[in-house]
Amino acid sequence: MDKLRKPLKISSRLFLATAAIFVIAGIIVVALVNYNERQQALVEAETKAYIILNRNLAIHTYFTRQLKPKLLKSIDHIRSKDYFEPTWMSSTYAIREIDKYYRLLESGDYYYKESAINARSPENEADAYEKSFIEEMNADSGLVTRSVVRVIDGKPYFVVLRRNEVMEETCLRCHSTPDKAPADLVRYYGPERSFNRKVGEVVSAISIRVPLAFAYENADRFSWQLSILLLTVLGGLFGLLWFINKRMLLKPLLAIHDKALMISSSDEHLGEQIPLPAGRELKELTASFNKMSIDLRHHLDHLEERVKERTAEIFKINEQLKQKVEEYKQAADALRESESRLNTAQQIAHLGSWERNLETNKLYWSDEQYRIWGYEPGEVIPDFELVKSHIHPDDIKMFEEANDKAFYKDEPINREYRIIRKDGIIRTVHSIAKVEWDERGQPKRFFGSLQDITERRRLEAQLQQAQKLEAIGVLAGGIAHDFNNLLSIIMGNISMAKNGVKPEYGVADFLNEAEEASLKAEELANQLITFSRGGAPVKKTGSVGYLVKETTDLILSESNVKSEFFIPSDLYAVEFDQEQMKLAIKNIIINAVESMPESGSIMVKADNFDLVNGRDLPLPEGKYVKISIRDQGVGIPEEHLSLIFDPY
Known part of the structure; x- marks a missing residue:
């Protein structure tokens, strides 16, 4: 059935591709609008929560x-x-009562509670989530506030929790034991609740919940309305675009298609021409087709004399191709990253700010500044000595000299140096800073920014490699396309010559050799086109172990090199392009054989590999098959190791 199934026409492919683009664009627009609406709802909820707080x-x-x-x-x-x-001696009691009156005047289903564990009033008793937060604050003195989105009883809420009352020495009269508390307090609340507290204990937390359901429903309703509007507009645009494409593009192409079928079915139609359509590109295409028809007629009449000329031209073009690829490879090695790419990389890098008051000697860090040094915000009190302790020993002298020049010569700092984070990880940072002076000429303020550029440095190296591959790919693809066009004409002429030349002329062997050479040249050009397109893999799921062994055995069958395989039967099934995988294994094995001209052995091993946390590999986490090939050759010189992934 698959053999009888016809491929889709270009008109059908264009129709489906255009429709898919319109649908995807509409979905993306609606999704972005819905996301922004929900984010705005969160901002408004957070603002309301902090107003209440x-x-x-x-x-x-x-x-x-x-x-x-x-x-x-x-x-x-x-x-x-x-x-x-309690009405005037307990602010917690007063706030609770004020909130009740407020709810009578202002409708709203927000939630406010100054929650505590074993609260004095049952109305302030913490629920399980609030209790957990209070216990975490007692365990972590740096924890002050938390804001999250929680789903409670099937409805979303924006929740803010903040540290409230911390037990002090003056509070113990009412919170140590009932016999020390005022008698009226014990009679009012009882002798069981909110006693036996300790100095420094976090007693309560402020809990606020702002509902999000109504805002989310509005966002979803707006998204549906927008979807209907986009569907209508995009549908109209799609119909108009389809009509224009069919009339101005597909109809002229169909004329070329029909004439090409006529020429391929009979040589009598060679030399016939098609009327030129409107539009520069289609007019040029049709003119080229007409010229090709006339040229084929001429070549068919003068085929034998042209075969030798074209064969010589192929060899000449092949040499020119090699020379151009080498020239462009050398040019690609000299490329440097432009200023615009550098600016883009800086925008996505981590950037912290800091300020040092030179009168009080107090140092302020932004939250990102803490994280760059490996701390949580507020975890330590920053000072200049702490900063110096994290500077890499090899860069400390440069750091101190830059600071001295800023203070004594009023030179702004613009330096890169290495730091050692709290967790021991070494990072590269870019520091920009300056000193601000008062009207008396005394240093008043020292401030600046610190940017973690470690990831940018890694991306710059990857980008350079990608640019090299892109430049070579564009060159190879362009030349290979032109090369293929010439080969198509030559192979067509050879085929017609073989059909039109009688055996007694004695040229059949020459034509066969020319056809075989053209096929090899076509295979080389197709490999260059595949490389220029990034591989265009046709992936299927299966076991790679058999392919590796079969390809290795085939290459080694004509050599004096032995092989040793370690390929388990339970390898993971992987998704791969069989032809490209064969080509990769083939080239590696051939290289290994060439490195052992006398004799030797090749060890081929395949293992299941579970990638976790990246392991410094540019791959997502998951299950992989790792293929290892080891030979006994002389190896790659160290100065060439950085070039092993270059295509030429």
Whole structure:
């Protein structure tokens, strides 16, 4: 059935490809809009959460600094030690009650709670998630706040958790044991809740939840409306584009197609021409086709004399091709990365900022600055000595000299040096800094930025290799296409000559040799085209072990080199292009044989390989088959190792 199935026409392929592009473009636009709408909903939710948080923190501050001190002073002469009134003595109680009144005036299903473990009021008792956060804060003094999106009862919420009350010595009167607390407090809350606290213990956390369901529903509704609009617009554009392509492109191509079939079915149609269509490119194509028809007619009439001329031209072109490839290879080795690529690499690099107050000698780091040095934000108090301790020993002198010039000669810093992070990893950074002076000429502020350029340096090396391959590929592909066009004419002429020449003329052997040489030249040109397109692999899933052994045995069958195989039967099934894999194994084995002109042995091994965390390989994690080939040759000189992946 597969042999009887006809390939799709170019019109059908163009129709399907255009439709697919329009559909994919529409999906991408709708997805991006939906994503941005949801991100905006998160920003608004975060803003609302922090407004609520800051409002209630302000109430706490008012209670602590103004209300309670003044009231306590006013009634101090009549207040007993057991007196307790939560309405004005407990800011947590006041905020909880204010929030209830606020909810009566303002509709909204947000959630606010100053949660605690064994809270004094059951209304403030922490749930499991809040309890876990409080326990983490007690275990990690650097943990202050956390914001996440949680799904609760099937609905999404933006959740903000923040450290609230930390137990101090003055708080123990009410939180140590019931017998030390005011009697009114014990009567109000009971003798069980919020006692036995310790100094330094994180007692409570502020918990805020802002609903996201309504905003997400609006984003989805807008996305559907946009989808319908895009579908309508893209459908109209697609119909118009299809009509124009069919009339201006496909119809002239069909005329060329029909005339080509007529010529291929009978030599009588050679020399016939097609009317020139509109459009420069199609007009040039049709004119070239007409010229080819006339030339084929002429070549058919003068075939024998042209075969020898064309064969000589092929050898000449082949030499020119080799020379041009070598010239372009040398030019590619001298390419350097342009300034625009460097700027792009800098934009995606990690960039931290810092500022040192020279009057107080305090040093400020941004969050990214902490991460560049290997710390979590706020984990340490930064100072100049800490920075110097992380500079690579080989670069410390350069670092100190640059700082001295900034202070004593007012020279801005623009240097690259290595640092050793907290975890011991060595990174390369780019530092830009300057000193700011006051009106008296004294240094006032030292500030700048630090950029981790380790990844950029690695990408620059990869980019250089890719540019070399791209330049060679473009050259090889262009020359090979022209070469193939000439070969098609020559092979067509040879085939017609073989059919039109009688055996008694004695030229059949010459034509066969010319045809065989042309086929080999065509194979070489196709390999160059495949290289210029990046391989264009036709992948199928299967076992690679048999192919490796079969190809190796075939190459070694005509040599005095022995082989040794270690290929297990349980190799992973892999997806690969059989022809390209054969070519790769073939070239490696041939190279190994040439490195052992006398004799020797080749060891071929295949193993299952599970790639985890990259292992410095530019591959995604997953299951792979690793093929190892080892020979007993002289090896590759060290100065040539960096060139082993160059195509020529």
